[in-house]
Amino acid sequence: MRRVYHRIEQIAGNVVIVEATNVAYNELARVTSTRGTSLAQVIRLEGDRVYLQIFAGSRGVATDSKVQFLGEGMRTAFSHNLLGRVFDGAGRPRDRGPEIRENPTPIGGPSVNPVRRVIPRNMVRTGIPMIDIFNTLVESQKLPIFSVAGEPYNQLLARIALQAEVDVIILGGMGLKHDDYLFFRDHLEEHGALSRSVMYVHTAAEPTVEALLVPDISLAVAEKFALEGKRVLALLTDMTNYADAMKEIAITMEQIPSNRGYPGDLYSQLASRYEKAVDFEGAGSITILAVTTMPGDDVTHPVPDNTGYITEGQFYLRGGRIEPFGSLSRLKQQVNADTRSDxxxxxxxxxxxxxxxxxxxxxxxxxxxxxxxxxxxxxxxxxxxxxxxxxxxxxxxxxxxxxxxxxxxxxxxxxxxxxxxxxxxxxxxxxxxxxxxxxxxxxxxxxxx
Incomplete structure (x- = not known):
């Protein structure tokens, strides 16, 4: 039985500070207040001072709220029953379906050992000529879609979800407008693709901190499907919203800011997610397409700038089209010599x-x-x-x-x-x-x- 702490030392935004011992980084805690019970996660340790990020927000949490550490990290359920379902950023059912508790799987684990990776060798067909001919998407590739607000990047992701020749689609949405969420859900359902898809959607109206969970949950589930031999395509939108959520938490914790206020470990945080793209020997694969919006169409902004060093190319979406100049798939030569001689x-x-x-x-x-x-x-x-x-x-x-x-x-x-x-x-x-x-x-x- 884990010890219950009855005193919170400090509350700053969605982060609370508790003095506690024998606590691990990323460990979960249960915070009980007059509003009810919320989950929180350890995001920083300074001696006996433990910083907890409350997923549902700190509204209603007082200094006399109870905090109980659970002795384990964040996990998400895995089952084939996930297919066709829609969940929120924390993995709770959004579609009014039953909660799934099978096979609790840790999230945010390390990427696959390079020794166990296979050299990319298979094309992912999308039915979009500007991708298939000119910048071929390859299994286990990680590619961002660089765009600006107002471009149809979510419509592009929905088309790829419908047409990509893969077994499973994992869609992770961060900071989506409610209309965009409904568009994804209805579009996939209308065209029969929802049955092979799992959606984890955090909307702009929900607590910002839940956006941080979406990539980790999405990619943990994608990895489990891939280990079962499935070709998985993970679609993430928008990684700039994810980085902004990290920035908000870093400011709350009074961390020394780096470029434009983003945390100094922005590159590492992005890379640890993108590096989940993998082709397993004797099993399936994970391919990642992730939207990165560029504020002011500025490719030197910290998020697209760091992303470019991590990924194997990029697609530029401008004027409702994938631009042939600037767009690049560095792995296309691995497969386009084997498609057709011309x-x-x-x-x-x-x-x-x-x-x-x-x-x-x-x-x-x-x-x-x-x-x-x-x-x-x-x-x-x-x-x-x-x-x-x-x-x-x-x-x-x-x-x-x-x-x-x-x-x-x-x-x-x-x-x-x-x-x-x-x-x-x-x-x-x-x-x-x-x-x-x-x-x-x-x-x-x-x-x-």
Whole structure:
């Protein structure tokens, strides 16, 4: 039986200080006040002074409230009955379903030993050409989606949840607006994806400290599914809200602030979550996609800046599209050589031509004379944006590659693309080549007139 303490020395925000002995870091405690009973967690030890973070907030907690330490850390239930369910940030049912208590699993444990990891080698198909062709998502990869407020990043995550070829989706929401929570829940349910999903959602109206639990609970459950041989995709939104919650607690505890007030261990805290991405030998895998909003579209902000050092690339979401410039999947070369023989060539050529389109667009906007080549680039760029970059486009990889060939064939002659002859012979749309060549003299005559 653990000792009960009847005196709280200090209350600061959602953190209370108790003088106690034989207490461990991250140990749970039960705080009983006039409002009822709340769980708290040890977040700092200074001799006999124990700092406790109350998950439900400190409202109603007085200095004479009772504190009982439980002798164990935070755990979450694991069961296949989690699938199709929605929980709050602390793992309590949000969908009015029964509480699940099976297989209590510790959260926030260490990441997997590198010796037990497998080199990433399998593609995660999403049906989104800007990912599948140009920045392929790979099993066990960790990638952030850099965005700004107002961009449809939650809609993008919902589409990936629907279309990704994985076994289990774990969605962790931190600081979500209630409308965003309802969108995720209803969208996944309407399209039949909720049955393979588990949602842990903390909304902006709930105690901030519960946002800190969401990544750890989500990834602990993801790890259990992966050890059973499941391909798991963990979708986290928004990691900036997670970092802001850490910042709030650090300020409450009067820690010496680092860059822009964030705690000095921000990098370590983020890395310990992202490093949960893993491919187990002889079992399943965990792949992590996490939204990171950039205040003021500033990529040097501490959260995206630290994230960039941890992850294996990033997706930039701007103007409702995944930007081809700046977006990067550092592991794509592990898999895109094994998809189809033309994958890498289409990826490289289309991006190069799109860069040339941007130059032609700038030349046109400045009033310079455009050449026949510029007009071809302008036609190509508009089609590339409408038919490939638009997030509403939903195509399997092979059909997306075929579409790439069609767009190239409609806009250019084979020799203008720089594609190797062997691939031209195999994939180039011949009927369009003849039509494009027939159009050349007409365009030249028109320019001469």
């Amino acid at each position: 994958h890498r060539t289409i990826m490289n050529v289309m991006i190069q031509l799109y860069a040339s389109y941007k130059e032609a667009l700038e030349k046109q906007s400045m009033g310079f004379r455009t050449t026949d080549w510029d007009r071809k680039l302008l036609k190509y760029g508009r089609r590339f944006e409408d038919e490939m970059m638009d997030l509403s486009v939903n195509l399997p990889l092979e059909r997306a590659l075929d579409l790439g060939w069609k767009i190239l064939g409609d806009c250019f002659l084979p020799e203008e693309t720089g594609i190797p002859s062997s691939l031209i012979e195999e994939y180039w749309p011949r009927e369009r080549e003849a039509a494009t060549r027939d159009e050349e003299p007409a365009e030249t005559a028109e320019e001469g007139a």
